[in-house]
Amino acid sequence: MKKIGVFVCWCGLNISSTVDVEKASEELKNYPGVFYADDYKYLCSDPGQELIKKTIVDNKLEGIVVAACSPNMHESTFRAAAEAAGLNPYRVEITNIREQASWVHSNKEDATAKAIQLIKSTVEKVKKSEDLFPQQIPLTKKVLVIGGGISGMTVALEVAEAGYPVILVEKEPQIGGNMAKLSETFPTLDCASCILTPKTAEVGRHSNITLMTNSEVIESTGYFGNFTVKVKRKPTFVDWKKCIGCMLCQEKCPKKTNSDFEHGMGKRKAISVAFPQAIPYRPIISEKECIYFKTGKCKICVKVCPVDCIEFEQEEKIIEENIGAIVVASGYDLLPKEELGEYGQGKYADVIDGMQFERIASASGPTEGVIKRPSDGKIPKSIVFIQCAGSRDNQKGRPYCSKICCMYTAKHAMLYKHQVHDGEATIFYMDIRAGGKGYEEFVQRAIEDDHVLYLRGRVARVYEEDGRLVVLGVDTLSGEQVRIEADLVVLATAVIPSIGAKALGQTLKVGTDTYGFFNEAHPKLKPVESMTKGVFLAGCAQAPRDIPETVSQATGAAAKVITMFSKNHLVSDPQVAKVNEKICVGCLLCKPICPYKAIEPEIVEVRVGCRAEKRQVATINKGLCQGCGACSVACRSGAMNLSGFSNEQILEELKSLCL
Amino acid sequence: MDKLLRSNVSRLLKKLSEHAEIYAPTMEDGVCVLSKLVNNYDDWTLDYVRTTNSVKDIFFPQNEEIMRYKNANNDLNIEPPKPFKERVAFGVRPCDAAAMLLLDNVFLEGEFYDSYYKERREKGALITIACEKPDQYCFCTSFHSSPGATEGSDIVLYPADDYFLVVAVTDKGKKLIKANAEIFENATEKSGIVENYKSMKTPIGNNCSPGELNEKLKNEFDNPYWKKIARRCLGCGNCTFVCPTCHCFAVCDVARGCDGKRTRTWDSCKFQDFFLMAGDHNPRPTQVERTRQRFMHKLNYFKEKYDKYQCVGCGRCVEKCPVGVHIADVITHMKEEL
């Protein structure tokens, strides 16, 4: 297998600035086995692709080496180009001389020498490559959406509309997520529940969507197109099928407790539904609060319930589902105030975070929309809003910007000014980020029409002094110290991934970054796919973002799932393990290594000389195998090999790198 | 007749080392090995019956470079190896020296001679020490040789209490003695030291002498005895690699990018793939054919071609075979049976 073509890419200046591309392609011209070597400005561009295709056809090349950027970027592009020219795509290998040579080395001579050696080693690898053909594997056309917030619901609705069954798993008893807690939404100030409830209602009644609230995913095995997922449905102690939603039990229940839906701003009963428009509109008994669970007495709800659907002895159920694709829409939480020492560490009742202010401002909230101080219920005369509380802060380990706080803080100030015209709203900010459509106009309106005072500067400390909150900061534009006494302080705390996201990542084997947000396959080109094939991402699970972006991303993820389900079988990656049955002795040392249980013993007939001999050999389930290659190391005689990264290829690459 | 005091041996070796590499038996972790002395010339020892590796190592080493080649962008040039240095092997046993004569038949007679072996033989000298105490594995007397035999050696030293009686066999040996005359003294007493070495018996005696075995073996091709002993054989190359007369080798190329070298290394007819051909055809697929091939070659084919048995009774395969498949056993059994 000798006729190899080598293409060295300039990548504009990215590569050619520190790697002498001409010298590289010149040197490769008479390297044994290389039939054609050339360099080109932008190989990934269409003319570049045409050049490759034409050279393959004209010279009947049997292998291609493209020295350009990272394989994660354009391996599939160049392999598709080769396939179009009639060459098996797995005869094409990429040498990464951009991210691993030109960009990371400054000395041109070293970088060029290294690039040439890397290309030569890839040529050796291509010499040992074989024709590989993808396998067809069956597909379960059912999607599992984790997280019932706006992004989870959008995905569920889009996929259900396309006619595929959806399972929506939500850890809270009702769907709606964080959006259900908002009062109005920027920049149009339309009420959050007005635009959300049609969606939740539709999800509630859509025939293709199976709702699993109060549940979480505990185990996921298998591979894309054939996941098997175990969902734990926590007990609600109320039989939701029989319950008619009259909510008598909630009324009569004597025990009151803090409602975590209200973020501590309001109360709820031991048996209750989070908010009036909740879907499913069914109550749930909180085991920790309910008197019966503590003392065994009370049972008022049982007496009151007309259809007798209270079931104290309800158990948690584990449901197993066969799934084709998974969409992670686990949403976000706000950084707890306790972590911000300088702003009172959550000790002061009147220092609240953005979500608590939403609940106070929300019509269906505990104060029916009237902005009051949580401590004494009075209408605050002056409110101080503090932006970037915990975000853009390196010491706290969160240098990133939470993106949505500038807008919702402006909204909070406007809502307050609309209610209390003569109230004082001061916002301490670093930079106002209002990049969306109509966002900047919204903030200008807050400043000009509603006279919200914007002070540029960071707040040093917030403390309580004889009943009033003192905010010490500095106005960097005027350079003076600022001391404001306020009735209420609202912190725009940082957006962090929802609790349990990291554990979910490890269950689904999807990587998360250092802050716990899920890793997308590629920041610009594959934002809705995770690194694991068949697992997609939507909404704040991947990074902080506002509602319009979340919905557009969720629609994107749904589109990905729908395209995946549009074919009735999947094409599997042929770079999987392969057994040489002439050598395999059937010792099955490889079997316990395989994470996907793809290796099974089998009795086969093998011709030896003139006799047919029955032998036990290991066989690979090509659909299950994901090509990690750990089994080939356990195989002593080298019978188990991995196509695409075979022992021969890696050894040749190694040898030529060490010359 | 000359005499060499034991104390002068190191002096002799040091003097010889000026223009030749010196090989002598040394004890390495309890194993007596014929190895090259580099600077310390009294590292040799005498309390051994035979060295694990025979003197074949010096004339037909396990690993030998045939040639080197450079093939950068298609102009191929091939360089034969550089000429070898002189070598002197001290402390060789008479059986090993006799084995070298058998190798001479293979590599030097016939239509083509092996130039590497020829050059090494011409530049090599063997100083043999007669065996004072053959052990239970030796049967050199079965091949009309003896612990004091002189065939194949240049100089033979017969150990007496504190000196060696020196007998120069070949003119290379005489020249060597003349060149270092000051170290030798002429021996006055001519008692029968040499004769009693030559007439010394080995514990096994001659009951392993093949006599006319090769005629009888001609039609013993399908004798079930081969299957019986082959069943015990593990198929390792132990017996062939320690044997001083085995000469099979494999030629293999070692490539380093565009350049490289071609080497020749010992190979064993007992290995599974020794006779394997392209297309997976193997004329000797199981251990039975291979074991038969090994003993038929030593006791029949070699005798047909060179009229000598290809064994010198050094006893290495008898000692080293873990499961007792060795030539002494074969000869004794075949002599009884036929």
Next chain:
Amino acid sequence: MSVEFKPNIICFACNWCSYTGADMAGTSRMKYPATIRIIRVPCSGRVNPTFVMKAYQKGADGVLIAGCHPGDCHYNSGNYFAKRRFLLATRFMTFLGIDEKRLRMEWISAAEGVKFARVMREFSETISKLGPNLRAREEA
């Protein structure tokens, strides 16, 4: 060393975490010495200790195996097996007399471009101090 000794270091980088980490180091233009050659493998579990020994034999002065953090492996258990194999292999190579500082295993995730560059600089530094590896290296 009259001519300044340039070590030849082989790095086996797992495709999902460390190789992407290397790309991340590239995109953020972090500099590290040009003595490192990276071989992409699907998982750190794919690296056979025989490859490491072959690298030393063929002339590498240092070998570095970079894989995902335990628990993050894209194939779930690849790096655990790699860890077991190299726990034994490092001790055995040291037992044979190869300097244990010449083999290093690192967990580098896809987002840790900084760590990748730092580890490369450190490793290249240690190997340059150690000098060429002449043990178990094949003759010219």
Next chain:
Amino acid sequence: MCSSHNQLVPKVATIKKIAEETSSGDVKTFYVEFDCPKERAEFNNMPGQCAMISVLGVGESMISITSSPTRPDPLEFSIKKMGKVTSALHDFAEGQKIGIRGPYGNNFPADEWIGKDLVFIGGGIGLAPLRSVINYCIDKKESYGSITIIYGSRSPSDLCFKEEIFENWPSVEGVKVHLAVDKIEEGEQWDKSIGFVPQYLEQISPSPDNAIAITCGPPIMIKYVLESLEKLKFKDEQIITTLELKMQCGVGYCGRCNIGDKYVCIDGPVFSYKQIKEMPQEF
């Protein structure tokens, strides 16, 4: 650097031309010339002898020289893609350099056949060793009787030296060429006979008196051809064949190619059926 009488060091040669024999491309003929004319002069090969072709960095392999000494330059080798060395050769391009040493082995005793009728029976790639002696006898046609060539292979596209078997050889008077293939795919036009070579040989039934039969091909074919020749009452010494065993050094001391006390690379590869019968049946 030209002459060195060291037997194991190959001489440098260049591949002038490569011709594909079979359409499936598994047999190619290489036209090879020595770089140093003095070495070419020392390399006078007789028909049936072989040479050690070495692909530097891969290994060596014993290949029979298929060109006849009467048409000396360039030397021709027809090579089937079987093992490591031969597949490396098949990837070579024209102008690339290889190593050659030899010639080794004995040769067809063409001089003893003066005045006799010759029957050549070849199978597949087995025709290559025979072609050197066929061309040799054709160039000296006057000193030989009739020449019958019976050649078969699996399918028409597997026939080697198509140009010679269809045009050159039949055009020489006194030379009859009979071709047979095991099977033909539909749509392939084939006017010659169909069937295995041994049965075809019995159909043609050349007369055994004052004749010599020379055969070479895959081991199974040779087994049945020898039986057919015995049926046609050819005596053992009238039947000549060439054996194909693994040869590593080619000069008789690497111990690889022995059958009994005979070394194929020195005492063979050409043996008469009489000699083969005396050897132990281990090849």
Next chain:
Amino acid sequence: MMNMTEKMLEQIRDLFEKKNIKLFIGFEKGFEKFSRIPAFAENYDEAKSMIIDEFETPLLAKYLIRELGEVGAGAVEKSERVGILTRGCDYLSIRRLVVDNIILRENLVIIGIPCNGLIDPKKANKLLGEEAQEITVDEKIVLAKGEIKSREINKEEILLDRCKKCIMSKVEESDILLEENMDDMEVSKDYSAVEEIEKLTTEERYEFWRRQFDRCIRCFACRDACTACNCRKCIFDITEPEMLEKTVATSEQFMFHFIRAFHVAGRCTACGECEKVCPVDIPLGLLNGKFKKDIELLFDVDEAGIPAEIEPLGEFKLDDPVEW
């Protein structure tokens, strides 16, 4: 011990009569006085020459690979059974083959015999200074008589190496047990030899192994005597990819011994055959001992020599140690 041989012959006779086995593998006297070599009997009268005594014998399990199937047929179907004489260490090797699916346990008739340490005649000859003509053993004392000298040696000194660190002296599970083992061989686990090498500096260690490996003549006797080396086609015989070049150079020797030691890591039953059959006496036991010590230390396996269902390198624990 004499009655043991009669007991064995009795068992063999009725096994053959009942057509229970097609072959019996045992030991018989070899060419030299005290060498015991493997013997194969396909019927009773071929087995008459078999004996049992206290002298060193090769391990028989390796032959089962060839006898119990075509060339390494693997554990496929029940076939005629093969009888085998088994001591504790043989049993570990047999278990190694069964766990590796090379042979089926039902195809075996294991005849267990007691063992309290075998005598190595070579060590006796060395202590005696000449070839011993007669060696008589009673309990702990051995009387060795040569032509000139005769000496009393206590058995410990001339025990076979593997018997000094015997893992399992009783046959755990056998079809026929000739005699119960008297006293268990109380042996502590000592890695002193391995620790000695570990104490050397890296430079000295490399020198030590380079000297040992330079003596290796690559005859593969260690591989061919080892039951853990039971591949159908050994990776050293495969030319594509060529993991080991045929040339015998220092780096190739390191490669060969590294690969072989790694292949039997965690699978070696410490039978010591490799060290015994090595013609140049390379201390291979140290290499396998090092792996055994590390495995038992790092992955808290109590006895790595006893073949487990899944070998140590075939599984992992989340809390495996991290430091390198």
